[in-house]
Amino acid sequence: MQAYKNNIDIMDNKRTDIPKNEEPTVPIYKMTVENLNFWYGDNKVLFDISMNIRENMVSALIGPSGCGKSTFLRTLNRMNEIIPNTRMEGIIKLDNIDIYRSIKEPSQIRTRIGMVFQKSNPFPKSIFDNIAYGLRVNGIKDKNFVAEIVEKSLRQAALWDEVKDILDKSAYALSGGQQQRLCIARALAIRPEVILMDEPASALDPISTSRIEDLIGELKEHYTIVIVTHNMQQAARVSDYTAFFYQGNLIEDGPTKEIFTRPRKKKTEDYITGRFG
Amino acid sequence: MNELKFRPKSKIREFLGEKFIAVNAFIALIAIVLIFLFIFKEAIPIFTDSEIREEAGLDKMVFRQEFYEGREAKWSWQPNSEVPKYSLFPLFIGTLKAALIAMLFAAPLGIGAAVYSSEFAGKKMKEIIKPIIELLAGIPSVVLGFFALMILATFLQITLGLTFRLNALNAGIALGLAVIPIVFTIAEDAMNSVPGSLREAATALGANKWQVSLTTVLPAALPGIAAGVVLGFGRAVGETMIVLMASGNAAIISGSFLDSIRTFSATIAAELAEVVFGSAHYSVLFFIGSLLFVFTFIINFAGDMVLTRIKIKIQGKM
Amino acid sequence: MADTAHIIKPQDIPSELPLNFKAKSKGILPRGATFLAVAIILLMLALILGNIVIGGAGSISWEFLTHPPEQGMEAGGIFPAIFGTVFLVLLMVIAVVPVGVMTAIYLHEYTSPTSNITRLIRIAINNLAGVPSIVFGLFGLGFFIGFVGGGMDAVFFPEEGPVWGQPAIIWAALTLALLTLPVVIVSTEEALRTIPPELKEASYALGGTRLQTIWKIAIPQALPGILTGSILAVSRGAGEVAPIMFTGAAYYLPYLPGKLNDQFMELGYHIYVMATQSPDVEATKPILFGTVLVLLTLTFLLNFVAIYIRSSMRRKRAGI
Numbered sequence: 001m002q003a004y005k006n007n008i009d010i011m012d013n014k015r016t017d018i019p020k021n022e023e024p025t026v027p028i029y030k031m032t033v034e035n036l037n038f039w040y041g042d043n044k045v046l047f048d049i050s051m052n053i054r055e056n057m058v059s060a061l062i063g064p065s066g067c068g069k070s071t072f073l074r075t076l077n078r079m080n081e082i083i084p085n086t087r088m089e090g091i092i093k094l095d096n097i098d099i100y101r102s103i104k105e106p107s108q109i110r111t112r113i114g115m116v117f118q119k120s121n122p123f124p125k126s127i128f129d130n131i132a133y134g135l136r137v138n139g140i141k142d143k144n145f146v147a148e149i150v151e152k153s154l155r156q157a158a159l160w161d162e163v164k165d166i167l168d169k170s171a172y173a174l175s176g177g178q179q180q181r182l183c184i185a186r187a188l189a190i191r192p193e194v195i196l197m198d199e200p201a202s203a204l205d206p207i208s209t210s211r212i213e214d215l216i217g218e219l220k221e222h223y224t225i226v227i228v229t230h231n232m233q234q235a236a237r238v239s240d241y242t243a244f245f246y247q248g249n250l251i252e253d254g255p256t257k258e259i260f261t262r263p264r265k266k267k268t269e270d271y272i273t274g275r276f277g
Numbered sequence: 278m279n280e281l282k283f284r285p286k287s288k289i290r291e292f293l294g295e296k297f298i299a300v301n302a303f304i305a306l307i308a309i310v311l312i313f314l315f316i317f318k319e320a321i322p323i324f325t326d327s328e329i330r331e332e333a334g335l336d337k338m339v340f341r342q343e344f345y346e347g348r349e350a351k352w353s354w355q356p357n358s359e360v361p362k363y364s365l366f367p368l369f370i371g372t373l374k375a376a377l378i379a380m381l382f383a384a385p386l387g388i389g390a391a392v393y394s395s396e397f398a399g400k401k402m403k404e405i406i407k408p409i410i411e412l413l414a415g416i417p418s419v420v421l422g423f424f425a426l427m428i429l430a431t432f433l434q435i436t437l438g439l440t441f442r443l444n445a446l447n448a449g450i451a452l453g454l455a456v457i458p459i460v461f462t463i464a465e466d467a468m469n470s471v472p473g474s475l476r477e478a479a480t481a482l483g484a485n486k487w488q489v490s491l492t493t494v495l496p497a498a499l500p501g502i503a504a505g506v507v508l509g510f511g512r513a514v515g516e517t518m519i520v521l522m523a524s525g526n527a528a529i530i531s532g533s534f535l536d537s538i539r540t541f542s543a544t545i546a547a548e549l550a551e552v553v554f555g556s557a558h559y560s561v562l563f564f565i566g567s568l569l570f571v572f573t574f575i576i577n578f579a580g581d582m583v584l585t586r587i588k589i590k591i592q593g594k595m
Numbered sequence: 596m597a598d599t600a601h602i603i604k605p606q607d608i609p610s611e612l613p614l615n616f617k618a619k620s621k622g623i624l625p626r627g628a629t630f631l632a633v634a635i636i637l638l639m640l641a642l643i644l645g646n647i648v649i650g651g652a653g654s655i656s657w658e659f660l661t662h663p664p665e666q667g668m669e670a671g672g673i674f675p676a677i678f679g680t681v682f683l684v685l686l687m688v689i690a691v692v693p694v695g696v697m698t699a700i701y702l703h704e705y706t707s708p709t710s711n712i713t714r715l716i717r718i719a720i721n722n723l724a725g726v727p728s729i730v731f732g733l734f735g736l737g738f739f740i741g742f743v744g745g746g747m748d749a750v751f752f753p754e755e756g757p758v759w760g761q762p763a764i765i766w767a768a769l770t771l772a773l774l775t776l777p778v779v780i781v782s783t784e785e786a787l788r789t790i791p792p793e794l795k796e797a798s799y800a801l802g803g804t805r806l807q808t809i810w811k812i813a814i815p816q817a818l819p820g821i822l823t824g825s826i827l828a829v830s831r832g833a834g835e836v837a838p839i840m841f842t843g844a845a846y847y848l849p850y851l852p853g854k855l856n857d858q859f860m861e862l863g864y865h866i867y868v869m870a871t872q873s874p875d876v877e878a879t880k881p882i883l884f885g886t887v888l889v890l891l892t893l894t895f896l897l898n899f900v901a902i903y904i905r906s907s908m909r910r911k912r913a914g915i
Contacts, residue, residue, distance in 0.1 A: 015281045015282075015283065016281065016282045017281070017282045017283040017284075017285065077800070079796070079799065079800065082795075082796065082799055084706075084707035084710075085707060104288045105286040105287070105288045105291060105804065107286050107799065107802050107803060107804040107805075107807075108285070108286045108802070110799060110800055110801070110802045111283055111801075111802035114800060114801070115800035117793060117796065117797070117800075119793060121791070121793035121794055121796065121797045122797075123794060123797065123798075123812065124794075124816070133798070133801060133803075133811075134801035134802060134803075137798070137801060137802060137803045137804075137807045137811065138283040138284060138802050139282075139283055139284025140281065140283070149281075183797070186797075186801065187800070187801070190281075190283075190801055190802060191281055283802070286802075286804055290806070291804050291805065291806055294806040295705060295805070295806070297697075298697045298700055298701050298705065299701055299705070301693070301694050301697035301698060301701070302697060302698040302700075302701035302702065302716060303716070304694050304698070304776075305698060305716060305719045305720050305723055305776055305777075305780070306715060306716055306719040308719070308723060308773050308776070309719045309722055309723055309726075311734070311738060312726065312730065312731075312734045312738075315733075315734055315737040315738045315742070316730065316733055316734060316737065318737070319733075319737055385632065386632045386635055386636055387632075388632075389628060389629040389631070389632025389633070390629065390632045390633045390636055392625070392629045392632075393626070393629035393630050393632060393633050394633070396629075397622075397626050397629060397630070406633060408902075409633075409636065409637055409640060410636070411898065411902060412640060412895070412898075413636065413640055415830065415894055415895055415898040416643065416834075416891065416894070417833075417834025417835070417836075417863060417890065417891075417894055418728075418834070418835075418836075419834065419836045419863045419866050419867050419890075420643075420647070420834070420866070420887055420890065420891055421643075422867070422870075423866055423867075423870050423883075423887055424643050424646070424647070426870055426871070427870065427883075428642075428646050454639060454643075457636060485621065485622075486622070487621055487622025487625065487626070488622075490622070491622070491625070508725075511725060512725075514727075515725075515726075515727025515728070515729070515730070516727070516728075517727065517728055517729040517836075517837040518728075518836050518837055518867065521867075521871075522867065522870060522871055542727055542729045542837075545729050545732075545733065546729050546732070546837055546840060549732075549733070549736070549840075549841055550840075550841065562733075563733060563737070566729070566730050566733045569727050569729070569730055570726065570727075570730050573725050573726060573727055573730075574722055574725070574726075576725070577721055577722050577724075577725035578718070578721075578722065581718075581721050
């Protein structure tokens with residue numbers, strides 16, 4: 001598979017609204033999760049999860065369906081607050097800042113922790129306006145600046161060459177794989193620090209999937225990535241760190257190589273060898 | 278190179294925005310409460326003011342009164358005569374007559390059309406029936422009243438040889454026309470909501486299309502159809518313009534449907550213009566308004582509860 | 596060993612089951628009867644429309660639509676009534692659409708369907724929809740004219756006679772706004788419900804606030820439904836007479852309403868008075884039928900447009 005090379009220095013648009021960390025000690029982990037418990041109404045779905053997420057690495061969350069990995073992912077950027085009747089306990093930190101208690105308006109944190117969804121969900125707008133949306137809702141109005149970032153984001157997502165002449169066409173004119181890359185470009189446009197991906201390639205054909213996996217490999221140089229996947233081979237290919245979830249519990253986590261070759265828990269081994277799920 | 282400086286999110290703006298939207302959302306609730314308060318406020322003197330109670334108290338409105346010495350006690354509504362008479366009974370009879378005729382007319386037609394549309398009609402037919410009903414629903418009640426007054430009344434008088442040109446039958450039929458869309462829509466909805474699995478089960482046991490309808494769909498849809506009839510009745514009781522124009526507006530008590538009638542709503546509409554503010558007549562009109570409000574409130578509450586309960590049951594089954 | 600006495604052996608079942616396979620009712624009679632119901636409804640509709648068109652078409656002319664009435668409604672046109680109706684409905688729309696849309700947004704985007712607040716507001720909306728129109732008229736008289744208008748007069752014009760505490764187009768418009776509020780709310784909610792939640796999630800994930808998501812994603816998507824609701828509200832408002840009878844409508848005015856506390860002529864009210872209180876019924880008949888035709892055409896056109904928008908909205912949803 002041909003690897004896409006991006007020669008653009010994508011870090012030349014630095015976010016300047018993010019407060020600098022005044023702590024003398026640099027945090028080891030980009031994000032930390034301590035004793036996370038989560039309820040949908042009266043139904044408890046996450047049990048005392050503690051985990052660390054490493055900067056500039058790809059962390060994969062694996063496990064059988066319904067084990068809570070998507071729910072866990074959504075707690076990382078406070079997306080669960082959109083749904084009524086949910087409750088969470090525990091502490092989640094980004095750069096040592098408690099993202100639930102220290103930040104008043106949840107939308108603030110979502111500009112630093114972005115998300116790409118399982119099923120691509122472009123807006124019923126043009127390709128350009130889709131990418132520009134995140135910039136505009138955050139106050140970036142200058143037309144030339146926006147156009148510049150739109151182009152850079154599309155290049156990063158390896159989509160620019162395919163759409164550069166049809167930027168004003170509806171996003172729905174694109175194929176499934178292209179739409180998903182569009183959504184990735186859209187998330188990249190706001191220059192988050194962490195990107196959460198919920199089964200980003202599960203709805204795509206093998207070629208598109210492979211492209212996305214290559215993309216993830218490149219992106220981790222500048223971003224921290226957390227990806228949920230039910231495809232173990234994908235996890236093994238793409239991630240540096242893997243966490244295994246089962247029925248709302250974090251059974252085991254560690255470097256991907258170790259999890260897949262020398263899992264410590266039996267359940268992990270059973271899942272990896274395909275005995276269930 | 279340009280810097281990406283995002284505007285910080287204002288929690289205050291979000292908070293104010295949400296509160297503003299919420300306040301507007303409560304207007305519907307506040308309106309109902311205010312309507313209740315202000316209608317009842319003007320009717321209260323019937324119970325509290327001694328002078329008004331003397332003239333038009335609750336007992337005077339309900340029971341037979343001996344208005345003239347020596348003459349027989351009877352019910353009579355004549356607020357503007359020398360001896361003001363405030364019996365509500367003639368108005369009650371009138372309202373009942375009009376609403377009954379309306380339902381006798383609207384229920385069979387509305388339910389029948391709904392059954393045809395839901396159980397017999399092909400796709401093309403359905404697409405013709407729906408606009409017909411919506412067209413009927415779109416006719417303003419003043420136009421239906423006009424139709425009854427100018428055209429229907431003449432027709433009925435000639436065909437049936439009637440004494441009174443404007444009467445309960447005339448108003449009732451026009452009222453029925455106004456109610457048909459309500460009955461039709463709710464009944465058809467009820468039949469469409471019968472789970473397909475029920476129909477399939479009956480078909481699998483060898484029933485033909487009509488047998489499925491008769492034995493499975495109609496019984497299952499019965500609560501919904503009944504709710505439609507009840508809600509239609511509520512509408513018939515509250516309707517004003519049609520009866521105002523087509524019923525003759527005479528507060529007569531009789532058993533015949535061919536006599537003129539006076540309904541509650543038409544009474545208010547006809548007499549509010551000339552009433553003196555603060556008088557007994559004024560309070561009585563608002564009292565009638567309160568009665569109408571309470572009655573339609575109860576009917577709508579009950580009808581909606583039945584329909585919601587049905588919806589929940591269906592969602593449970595599906 | 597289990598008692599086998601009760602077990603039916605195959606030999607015990609009679610070979611001819613007494614199932615009645617006689618000719619099953621195909622439902623020809625019910626089919627005919629219910630079709631008759633449809634036919635009767637269609638017939639009555641045709642009678643109404645036919646009579647009105649035949650009786651009124653002769654009166655329709657450019658003069659009829661643009662000139663004021665003359666000779667005590669026996670000649671001339673109905674322009675002031677058309678103007679009054681349009682002005683009235685315009686004021687109503689300005690009042691009802693924002694409130695109705697915000698109510699729908701609050702119910703759909705901000706509250707949970709099972710919360711008590713939601714249930715309470717929904718009960719209020721359902722009951723508002725069922726209040727008889729004459730009761731709205733009473734409310735307009737007692738609350739808007741008496742309380743609000745009277746209050747305004749007491750505070751701002753204590754010396755003069757009634758300025759706001761009398762029948763006025765603004766009070767009639769607000770009364771109608773309350774009456775049509777449920778229509779707008781229901782239509783907007785229906786449209787909001789068709790918005791795929793993923794679109795809103797995408798907006799949130801990009802740092803959009805709830806307000807931004809509503810304004811940039813939800814409302815544009817719900818626009819057809821909002822439009823439908825507004826048009827249906829206009830159609831309803833133009834046809835209702837009982838709420839405006841005592842809150843501002845007049846049979847003959849030598850002026851067109853220009854200020855918010857002016858009275859106004861209106862198509863529906865015009866029909867009512869002309870039909871029931873005209874001194875010479877025969878002479879005013881052409882104008883009367885013409886007015887009815889105008890009102891009917893107006894409401895039908897509006898309804899038609901609204902229904903068209905709604906069905907094309909539904910078809911588009913099914914397509915995407």
